[in-house]
Amino acid sequence: MDDLYLILATLTFLGGFILAAVSLRSEGPGRQGLNIPIAVVGLIFQCLFLQERGELHGRCPITNGAEVLVFVSWSIVIMYLALGKAFRLSLLGVFSMPMVFLFQLIAIVYLHFADPGPRPPVSLDPWLELHAAMSLLAYGAYGLAGVAGVMYFFQDRQLKSHHPGRLFYSMPPIRYLADALVRLLVIGSVLLTIGIVAAFFMKVVPSVSHLVISGAVWLVYVLLLSIHSAKRLPPKRLSLSSIVAFAFALLTLSFL
Amino acid sequence: MSIFCLGVNHKTAPVEIRERLAFAEKAVPHHLTEICGIGNISEAVVLSTCNRVEIYGGSPDPAAALDKLVDYLEGHFSVAPGEVEFYRHEAEAAAQHLFEVTSGLDSMVLGETEIFGQVKSAYATALSAGTTARKMNKLFQQSFTVGKLVRTSTRIQQGSTSVGSAAVDLAEKIFGQLDGCRVMIIGAGEMSRTTAQSLLSRGAKSIIVSNRSFDKAEELAAELKGRAVRFDDWESCLDEVDIIVSSTSAPHAVVKHEMINRVMAGRRGHSLFLIDIAVPRDIEDEVNTIDNVYLYNIDQLQQIASEGKTRREKQIAVCRGVIEEFLKEKGIEALAGLPEGRSGGASERNQPEPSSRPLTNP
Numbered sequence: 001m002d003d004l005y006l007i008l009a010t011l012t013f014l015g016g017f018i019l020a021a022v023s024l025r026s027e028g029p030g031r032q033g034l035n036i037p038i039a040v041v042g043l044i045f046q047c048l049f050l051q052e053r054g055e056l057h058g059r060c061p062i063t064n065g066a067e068v069l070v071f072v073s074w075s076i077v078i079m080y081l082a083l084g085k086a087f088r089l090s091l092l093g094v095f096s097m098p099m100v101f102l103f104q105l106i107a108i109v110y111l112h113f114a115d116p117g118p119r120p121p122v123s124l125d126p127w128l129e130l131h132a133a134m135s136l137l138a139y140g141a142y143g144l145a146g147v148a149g150v151m152y153f154f155q156d157r158q159l160k161s162h163h164p165g166r167l168f169y170s171m172p173p174i175r176y177l178a179d180a181l182v183r184l185l186v187i188g189s190v191l192l193t194i195g196i197v198a199a200f201f202m203k204v205v206p207s208v209s210h211l212v213i214s215g216a217v218w219l220v221y222v223l224l225l226s227i228h229s230a231k232r233l234p235p236k237r238l239s240l241s242s243i244v245a246f247a248f249a250l251l252t253l254s255f256l
Numbered sequence: 257m258s259i260f261c262l263g264v265n266h267k268t269a270p271v272e273i274r275e276r277l278a279f280a281e282k283a284v285p286h287h288l289t290e291i292c293g294i295g296n297i298s299e300a301v302v303l304s305t306c307n308r309v310e311i312y313g314g315s316p317d318p319a320a321a322l323d324k325l326v327d328y329l330e331g332h333f334s335v336a337p338g339e340v341e342f343y344r345h346e347a348e349a350a351a352q353h354l355f356e357v358t359s360g361l362d363s364m365v366l367g368e369t370e371i372f373g374q375v376k377s378a379y380a381t382a383l384s385a386g387t388t389a390r391k392m393n394k395l396f397q398q399s400f401t402v403g404k405l406v407r408t409s410t411r412i413q414q415g416s417t418s419v420g421s422a423a424v425d426l427a428e429k430i431f432g433q434l435d436g437c438r439v440m441i442i443g444a445g446e447m448s449r450t451t452a453q454s455l456l457s458r459g460a461k462s463i464i465v466s467n468r469s470f471d472k473a474e475e476l477a478a479e480l481k482g483r484a485v486r487f488d489d490w491e492s493c494l495d496e497v498d499i500i501v502s503s504t505s506a507p508h509a510v511v512k513h514e515m516i517n518r519v520m521a522g523r524r525g526h527s528l529f530l531i532d533i534a535v536p537r538d539i540e541d542e543v544n545t546i547d548n549v550y551l552y553n554i555d556q557l558q559q560i561a562s563e564g565k566t567r568r569e570k571q572i573a574v575c576r577g578v579i580e581e582f583l584k585e586k587g588i589e590a591l592a593g594l595p596e597g598r599s600g601g602a603s604e605r606n607q608p609e610p611s612s613r614p615l616t617n618p
Contacts (some may be wrong), residue, residue, distance in 0.1 A: 159426070159430065160544060163559075165568075168429065175430065235525055
């Protein structure tokens with residue numbers, strides 16, 4: 001049943017993206033109001049998948065790469081639903097849907113061919129659960145910051161080209177994108193800090209590689225924010241940095 | 257009883273005719289009362305703006321009412337018989353015309369919103385003059401619903417249609433709300449004034465004006481409630497502004513790449529928007545290569561305005577589709593089913609229908 005929920009969630013995000021893309025390109029009425037309901041439907045399927053997997057393992061379902069990818073996707077959707085409206089960035093959802101689709105597609109393929117099955121915990125540890133949940137929520141915020149960075153590049157290119165296309169008028173102002181990007185980086189770093197602090201209270205001491213990798217991701221983002229705070233990085237450079245940093249963070253997931 | 261519309265607009269009559277037919281605002285209630293006394297016209301609303309003069313009404317015999325209305329206009333507005341070709345619409349065509357007018361489809365600037373307020377005001381005048389009854393009340397309330405529907409469900413308002421609006425729209429795509437934006441005008445020409453006024457109307461503040469003739473700069477600064485600076489000093493104010501509008505008559509570039517490069521170093525990542533409406537151009541083209549700097553010249557703004565117009569024109573069919581669907585679903589049949597405006601007596605006039613009431617159950 002869990003794989004069905006994951007497939008439905010993935011199809012929902014793919015459908016949402018296609019609908020938004022067609023709507024943005026068409027001459028007809030816009031359908032941007034559907035972004036949030038579609039994201040909510042996708043989120044419900046994600047939750048059902050994670051619940052089933054959680055029951056299977058008897059703990060937070062982040063026992064393999066596929067589950068981690070779904071958890072990160074879930075975090076991205078949660079962050080968008082929680083912050084998209086506040087940051088006046090309704091299109092953030094549309095731009096993040098392809099990434100969510102891709103992550104979940106990889107997860108579907110992985111689980112189909114190499115599902116490692118149930119991995120019950122040796123002993124339940126709330127600090128471990130907190131560490132995992134906060135860290136992956138941080139990845140969601142970083143993922144959304146990366147998406148905001150891509151949107152900034154797109155809008156900057158449109159403005160510089162002097163030939164703004166149809167999408168230009170539906171996109172948010174670049175100042176809002178730059179502001180949202182910084183806020184998402186801050187939110188992500190706060191969450192990751194909580195996650196890392198929680199790791200020190202865990203019953204089982206994490207492996208050195210786990211600590212080094214988590215610390216490296218945390219350090220990259222904290223350094224980025226520190227440099228920005230001290231020198232006010234130009235938004236374009238900050239956007240590029242947030243995209244590269246998220247790519248690095250994703251890469252580290254494969255080593256965890 | 258059927259509804260009708262008679263009128264002229266910017267497409268059918270030149271300004272010389274429209275200005276003769278224009279109703280003086282204060283005289284509209286008097287004219288409305290007179291129109292309701294013509295033949296069997298039982299209800300009337302006059303819409304008189306700079307681009308149109310239209311009379312909407314209800315009568316059991318609209319064809320005869322329209323003929324008498326033409327005689328009335330020719331008699332009262334110094335128009336020779338047959339000099340003006342009025343357009344006439346009856347029943348559904350009249351409703352469709354009003355819906356298109358309210359939606360801005362019949363406006364000189366497609367999709368503009370001012371007409372919506374003008375139609376509302378015309379209806380309010382007729383309502384207080386007591387010349388509306390069920391048909392006009394329903395028709396105009398429907399037109400407001402359609403006007404909003406068209407604007408929210410289509411892209412008729414998307415894109416700029418003039419150089420000024422293109423500049424302002426671009427500024428909003430860079431800065432978002434212009435509330436905190438500071439503007440500098442170099443060269444106190446007419447185009448600068450218009451662009452600055454557009455920016456001010458969207459919330460921009462603290463305008464700095466610089467011009468070779470300081471008197472002119474002071475004059476424009478006073479008009480825009482800004483500050484004038486001498487032409488030799490404008491460079492020192494570059495750090496203070498977010499938007500620069502340049503339109504001097506200098507034969508060479510006034511704003512140079514090195515200048516902006518230096519200014520950007522101190523702006524801590526904040527964008528700068530430069531609008532060059534001078535010919536020959538005032539701002540070096542290379543300025544656009546600097547990060548966070550967006551430079552637009554007059555040709556580029558005109559191109560955007562032209563594309564915006566084309567985009568809006570393409571939306572006409574979509575908007576008409578919305579109107580037709582509305583009319584098909586709950587439009588003219590509901591109006592046709594309403595009781596006679598006058599048969600209900602004077603007390604029935606002047607009572608607007610609640611807009612929430614279902615149109616199919618009048």
